[in-house]
Amino acid sequence: MSNGPLRIEQYETVRYDLNCNPLGVPDSVTRAIMQNISAVGRYPDTYYEPLRNAIASYACCAPEHLVLGSGSSDLLRLFVALLAPKKALLPIPSATDYEHVLSVYGCETDFYELDINQDYHLDMDDFIAHLSDTYDIVILGNPNNPTSQLISKADIEKLAAACKELDIALLLDEMYIEFTENYERNTAISLVNTYDNLIILRSVSKFFSVPGLRLAYAIMNNETNMTIINMTATPNSISCLTAAACTAMLEDTAYIHESHSRIFTERNLIYSAMNTNKNLRLFKPSANFVLMQILKEDVTAKSLLAHCNLKGIVLRNCENFHGLDSHFVRFSIMNPMQNDLMVNTILELLR
């Protein structure tokens, strides 16, 4: 034997913790960037008309109901700063950014604990019963992160109406909605025509796998808020390349269809492969990621992550989500061979 380094198997690092589409950056994005490089020499038009029209057509909303932002984190900050809520009601577990941004802007938060025995699904009637006019804002992820649970459009409408009655703003984060089956039926976008207290956040980072472009958009139908935003928000903060790339990508129906087909198939396969294992509990996913509880006492999220890291598999430890503990892990759905390796590697520790 040689005295060289030991031969170890090399694995590519795969980020199951970022929840991005496994198909990766659409070719339409690359093409649009190459074709529009010269636009960096010109000021973008402040209305971003082609981008705005592409979003309106993609999301089935009126162009004038759109607010553009540099990522969903940017829009979350914009709306919390704009609405200046004093008290919020948040279901937990949910995305850590909601609570963080609310607290930065001095908003007190009450938590509504989702029930693990209902697979963390939100019981809308019970949630509504907890509302009162002391609240100024409710923030919901739909599907929710990290639980991957979907709330029906009918339930969202019930909530929007109840919030409207109590003068509560409803911020609905649909960052992952396009990963759900028949998402056109799940999205609450059409409800903005009826409820002016409803604000829907959308991001392109996850579904189109372009987090480096920094684009998100919100849909709302509230003249007062829109007037303030038009006055105060920076008129042309989006780079011309981001605008051109996103305009092209939203019209890339081939990518959209292939994404759905890939993710729906893989989601079912992963769920079937893992769900019967008695050492773990899967919460049936609606989005492109899965929340899993480890039921084996001596395996923690931390030890499972360390084990998976050896094969380049990066999972999300969920212990910092309010309401979860050191036995929760989240992973997203990647490509077939990657998913096989991930499932097998997880099961090595939990068999």
Place this chain on the structure above:
Amino acid sequence: MSNGPLRIEQYETVRYDLNCNPLGVPDSVTRAIMQNISAVGRYPDTYYEPLRNAIASYACCAPEHLVLGSGSSDLLRLFVALLAPKKALLPIPSATDYEHVLSVYGCETDFYELDINQDYHLDMDDFIAHLSDTYDIVILGNPNNPTSQLISKADIEKLAAACKELDIALLLDEMYIEFTENYERNTAISLVNTYDNLIILRSVSKFFSVPGLRLAYAIMNNETNMTIINMTATPNSISCLTAAACTAMLEDTAYIHESHSRIFTERNLIYSAMNTNKNLRLFKPSANFVLMQILKEDVTAKSLLAHCNLKGIVLRNCENFHGLDSHFVRFSIMNPMQNDLMVNTILELLR
């Protein structure tokens, strides 16, 4: 003769109204974008370390004194929102955006009229004599837009000290400073080490001719403000392509040198060619643009613009600048043949 359309001379449209570098988009920008397209699939690091280091090195400041933003308009809004001034003192004429943004955030503005008989140069001792502790903020462009007048670093230091004494924030907009001769001696960046009330705004849009990328930066040395900004500002609002392009471009010394050489030469030629004309008055420029007053009664900015438009020459009508009237025009310095055409076309009406 044929019955076809009349043969008319065709002119390329040249934007003398945007104040961008006539060399156009640096090749280093195009290259960096092509080489970094795959980065759109990844989240930018929230600190933007390579970009931050490139700016710090370019602008001779500490990386931790930098605030990044999506254009100077974005940073102006950020600082006005952060400082929440009640009363401002603005020299006029100056950039229209200052007064607009201050008023959007409910700040009352007093105007200090620059004296046309001093070529709109700011008399610093007199300006300081107008300060009082009723003011919360002073905003100055250096060089000032649209006057193209430069304030010496010694005068800026006097002002920063006087403002500090009165607890007034000094927002110094150096968007055009790199177009001045020996700009390293003119910039006030090193003064942030002494004056924590000084905030310097810089943009890359004008000097590097990349307004489509949307990047600006501010330099300040104020822990309280920096802490609030780090808490509230969106952590990763800049696209990865903008970050990569700007990092490369700030190190493109060939472009920087060629820009200086081109602009200094052309500025002198234009000034010499027009300055002796008795029907116009040029205010000796320090930046890459020139303010001109039309002294011929029957020619207005509007009629001169219409005349120039016929040859594709787009000038800036300055009548909407507070303190100017319908006889003021601003134009920037473009490339040699373009400038010859512009000068000749203007002189056609003013001879």
